[in-house]
Amino acid sequence: MRGKNLTKSQGGHKNKIKVRYLVAVVGLLLSGLAARQTVQAVGCPDVRIVFARGSGGEQDVSADYLEFKTTIEQKIQGTGLNYEFMDLEYPAVGVGFTNIDTAMTTLGAFFSGGESYEFGKSMWKGVEKLKTMLADTSCPQTKYVFGGYSQGAMVLLNSLSYLAPERLIYMATFGDPKIYLPEGEGVIPAACRGENLSDYRMYVPDCQAYKGILGAYIPYEPEAYVGKMGTWCNKGDILCSSHYNIGDHVGYVSEGLYEDASRVIYDKICKTFGIENTISSPHDTAIVIDSTGSMADMIEKYKSEALRLAEETLTSGGRVALYDYRDLDDPYTPVQHCDFNSCTLEVFRSELGKIRADGGGDTPESLLSASFHVMKDLHWKQGSTKSLVVLTDADFLSPDRDGMSFDEVVALSKRIDPVNFYIITDAESGEAYNELAAATDGRVVTNFDELSLLTDYIMERYDSLPRVEEEPAAVLPQLAVDEVIDGRGEATVKFHSDATRTIVALNDAILGITDETEFTISGLRSDIQNRLTLIPVGDGVRGEPVEILLSGDANTGYGLTTSVVLTEDRQTIMPKAPNTGRR
Numbered sequence: 001m002r003g004k005n006l007t008k009s010q011g012g013h014k015n016k017i018k019v020r021y022l023v024a025v026v027g028l029l030l031s032g033l034a035a036r037q038t039v040q041a042v043g044c045p046d047v048r049i050v051f052a053r054g055s056g057g058e059q060d061v062s063a064d065y066l067e068f069k070t071t072i073e074q075k076i077q078g079t080g081l082n083y084e085f086m087d088l089e090y091p092a093v094g095v096g097f098t099n100i101d102t103a104m105t106t107l108g109a110f111f112s113g114g115e116s117y118e119f120g121k122s123m124w125k126g127v128e129k130l131k132t133m134l135a136d137t138s139c140p141q142t143k144y145v146f147g148g149y150s151q152g153a154m155v156l157l158n159s160l161s162y163l164a165p166e167r168l169i170y171m172a173t174f175g176d177p178k179i180y181l182p183e184g185e186g187v188i189p190a191a192c193r194g195e196n197l198s199d200y201r202m203y204v205p206d207c208q209a210y211k212g213i214l215g216a217y218i219p220y221e222p223e224a225y226v227g228k229m230g231t232w233c234n235k236g237d238i239l240c241s242s243h244y245n246i247g248d249h250v251g252y253v254s255e256g257l258y259e260d261a262s263r264v265i266y267d268k269i270c271k272t273f274g275i276e277n278t279i280s281s282p283h284d285t286a287i288v289i290d291s292t293g294s295m296a297d298m299i300e301k302y303k304s305e306a307l308r309l310a311e312e313t314l315t316s317g318g319r320v321a322l323y324d325y326r327d328l329d330d331p332y333t334p335v336q337h338c339d340f341n342s343c344t345l346e347v348f349r350s351e352l353g354k355i356r357a358d359g360g361g362d363t364p365e366s367l368l369s370a371s372f373h374v375m376k377d378l379h380w381k382q383g384s385t386k387s388l389v390v391l392t393d394a395d396f397l398s399p400d401r402d403g404m405s406f407d408e409v410v411a412l413s414k415r416i417d418p419v420n421f422y423i424i425t426d427a428e429s430g431e432a433y434n435e436l437a438a439a440t441d442g443r444v445v446t447n448f449d450e451l452s453l454l455t456d457y458i459m460e461r462y463d464s465l466p467r468v469e470e471e472p473a474a475v476l477p478q479l480a481v482d483e484v485i486d487g488r489g490e491a492t493v494k495f496h497s498d499a500t501r502t503i504v505a506l507n508d509a510i511l512g513i514t515d516e517t518e519f520t521i522s523g524l525r526s527d528i529q530n531r532l533t534l535i536p537v538g539d540g541v542r543g544e545p546v547e548i549l550l551s552g553d554a555n556t557g558y559g560l561t562t563s564v565v566l567t568e569d570r571q572t573i574m575p576k577a578p579n580t581g582r583r
Contacts, residue, residue, distance in 0.1 A: 044139035047076070047083040047169065047269060052126055052152030054175070055119075056094025060087045064149045064174070067253045071262035072145075075279050076269060090126030092151055093118050116509035117525065119151070123508065126155035134162045143272060145265055146171040149252065150239065153231075154178055154508070157217050165224040170268040172202075172261045173231045174252050177212040177239040177508070180220040184210035184242070192472040194414055202230035203260060203465040206241035208472055213239045213535055214508050215545055230264060232257045236540070242476055244542050256383055260465045283318030284340060284384040285309065285458065286374055286419075289355055290365055290392035291324040296357035302391050302424065303352055305451040309389070310348045312459050318385075319343065321378055322351050325370035328401040330359050334370040340378055364395035369404045375412050375419055385461050386419040387442075393425060395432040410439045417466045422454060477536040477543040484548060490522040491532070491550045499536030499543060507531055524552030 049072060053062045065087045076083055134144075144167055148156035153176035160171070173179075181198055183191040184207065190196040192207035200221045210216075221229045234255055236245030252258060263279060270277040287306055289299060310320045319340040326332035337351035371388060380386055398406040413419045421442040423433040430446035437444045445454050477499035485492045494517065495502075501515050507530060511521075524530045530550040536543040 044082075044142050045084045046081045046142065046273065047145060048086065048139075048142050049083060049145040050086045050088055050130070050133075050147070052088045052090070052130070052146070052148040052155040053092050054150030054152050055092055055122075057092050057149075057152075059089060059092075062087070063253050064258070067258040068147045068149075068262075071259045072265055075262060075266040079269070079273070079275050081269070081273060081275075088126060088129060088152070088155070090129050090155065091122040092126070093122040116506040116511060119509035120507050123151055123154050123158070126152070127158045130155065130159040131162045134159070143167050143169050145169050145269070147174070147258075147261070147265075148172075148176075149174045150177065150249070157220075160222070160225065165228065168225065168228050169272050170265050171225075171229045172265060173229075174257060174261070175233065175237050175239050175249050176231055177214040178217045179204075179209065179212040179231055179233060179240040180216035180218050181209050181211075184208050187475075188472060191468050192470050194411075194468065194470045197467055199226065200229045200231055201467050202232055202264060203257060203467065204231065204233040204241070205235045205466065205469040206233065206243060207468050207470055208242040208476065208541075209233055209240060210242065211544060213503070213510070213542070213545065214505060214533060215547060228268075230261070232261055238542065242541050242543075244537050244540050257465070260383055282381060282384045283313045283316065283387065283459070284321075284378070284380050285313050285318065285387045285389060286321040286323065286378060287389045288334070288370060288374055288391070289322075289324045290326070290367070290390070290394065291355055291357050292326050292359055292365060292394070293357050294393055295391070298391060298393055298424075298426075299355060299357055301448055302451065305455060306352060306389075306391075307345075307349060308452075309455045309458065310343070311345055312455065314343075314345055316459070319381070320348055321374075322348055323370070323374050324355050325367070326359055326365060328366045328369060332359065334373045334377075336377065340381075364397050365392065366400050366402075367392060367396035368398060368406060368409050369400040369402050371421070372404050372409050372412060375409075375416060380416050380419070383465055384417075385458075386417045387422060387458050388413075388419050388440075389422045389424065389458070391424045393429060395429055396436075406436070410436070411470070413440045415466075415470055420461075422458065424448075424451065424454070476541055477538045479534055479536040479543060479546050481534070481546060481548065484550070486550045486552070489524050489526065489552055490520055491524060491530075491552070492518070492520045493532070493534070493548070494518045495534065495546075497536045498538070500538040501536075503533075503535040503537060503542070505533040505535070505545075513537075521550075524550055526552040528552075 051065045051068050053059070053065050057064060069085045073085070144163060146156050153173035156171055156173060157178065181191065181201060181204060183189060183196045183198060189208055189210070198220070232252070233240035234248040234251055234257060235241065236243030236248040238244050238246055239249050263281060266279055267277050269275070287309070291299070313320050320343045321339045322337040322343060323334050324337070325334040337354070338347050367390065371390070374388065413421070418440050421437055421440040423437055423442070423444045425433060425444065425446060427446045430444050433444045443454065443457065445451065477497060479495055479497035479499060479502065481493065481495045483494040496517055501513050503513050504511050504519070506521065521532065530552050532548045532550050534546045
């Protein structure tokens with residue numbers, strides 16, 4: 001989020017100084033860009049933006065790459081930076097996941113391991129390709145932005161250690177089958193309370209998302225790269241959430257998640273090169289006015305600024321709504337004058353003119369009940385910057401007269417995005433609103449001379465999608481292995497589970513799904529550790545994966561060559577963090 005201090009310069013002389021300073025700064029920025037371009041070798045970009053596509057994606061034309069490129073290029077093309085986009089040249093083979101159709105067809109109790117090895121080869125070829133690119137010393141000043149979808153996310157995470165942290169601007173992963181969000185662990189995870197969210201968690205609505213369908217990279221964000229990584233996991237994406245939705249895994253374009261990431265990436269680029277960020281997200285702004293009798297003067301003073309805020313919001317492609325409220329004892333429930341669909345500038349102006357101060361006589365007023373009602377009443381747009389602007393001269397009740405509490409209002413604000421509260425009030429009441437503003441990442445303004453600055457601040461902010469939705473899903477299914485007989489190129493696995501079906505993966509490739517509790521897998525290689533993963537699924541959700549090492553050869557010593565019984569507390573045979581190359 002961006003903004004400026006709510007301070008105001010007075011007098012023309014200071015304004016002239018500001019102009020001279022601005023010209024000087026612009027000159028320095030332009031000369032800095034010119035200097036940077038002369039330092040770089042010919043043909044070297046300031047920024048190289050690399051995308052690693054997902055399984056089965058065709059190079060340079062996959063929808064995910066094109067959307068990633070377009071959304072960033074729309075923002076960066078006016079900066080004066082020298083940049084280039086690349087869709088990483090690697091196989092991105094489509095084995096495994098395509099075996100499961102939208103109906104999740106049961107494939108029976110027999111699985112071949114053959115094609116699972118092709119997935120690993122593909123991923124590691126991508127790592128080698130990226131490693132070679134990063135080892136090139138011909139453009140030492142070039143900085144990098146990475147984006148990776150599905151299999152491509154795994155390529156990036158396995159390549160990260162080959163890039164010096166100071167050369168990485170940002171890495172964004174989408175639908176990562178090896179996501180790791182420790183705040184999603186447990187029956188009631190911390191994420192479902194909005195607590196301990198990983199800093200790289202940019203948009204993962206599922207508060208029970210813990211590990212990906214193929215396990216997890218731990219740590220997901222190495223210490224040297226803190227602040228340079230972010231992950232996006234669509235609502236019910238089968239590969240990274242606790243849910244069981246294939247459509248969400250292929251929905252990153254349609255859900256606008258690349259657009260959301262592009263705003264974060266552009267902001268990181270701007271900060272890296274000292275460029276002003278002028279990109280704003282759409283705005284949803286609700287103006288809520290205390291219309292008790294004592295408010296007459298304040299309402300008249302605010303009307304012109306309210307019109308400017310509405311006009312700038314609508315002109316920029318945003319939406320506005322208008323409400324007024326008093327006290328529940330009046331009796332007077334919040335009145336909607338126009339909502340996000342009906343509020344044109346003409347309607348807003350007309351309805352604002354109809355608000356008259358009347359009634360009241362006691363303080364505080366029923367702001368908590370009114371703001372909760374307004375937030376529930378409106379249909380907020382996903383990805384918009386959400387603001388609730390309150391005009392009042394009185395404190396609030398907590399709990400309110402209908403029992404509404406401060407915590408309930410703040411919790412709803414956070415669940416929606418959050419909705420940021422901006423309270424315009426007098427100096428006497430300002431102190432009472434500091435906590436509410438802070439809890440919703442808003443502001444308190446007690447000086448009417450600063451109203452124009454508040455409008456500017458609101459309009460200059462940009463927002464991302466909510467990091468998490470604090471609503472736990474159904475109880476996740478569990479699975480426990482009873483017996484594993486391993487050797488001579490195949491293995492028989494027996495298990496029990498409260499799930500209806502089980503996804504079976506081998507060496508990071510999904511082989512299929514079974515409703516049996518015993519199966520034999522063939523084609524195991526005896527020269528490597530074969531990592532078998534069982535994922536219980538049922539009722540639209542999936543449980544935590546159980547991983548087992550298989551030797552494929554009864555004569556080798558590192559695998560499971562005898563039957564193994566796991567207890568009810570969900571013990572698992574866990575390999576060392578696989579396929580990382582850096583841990």
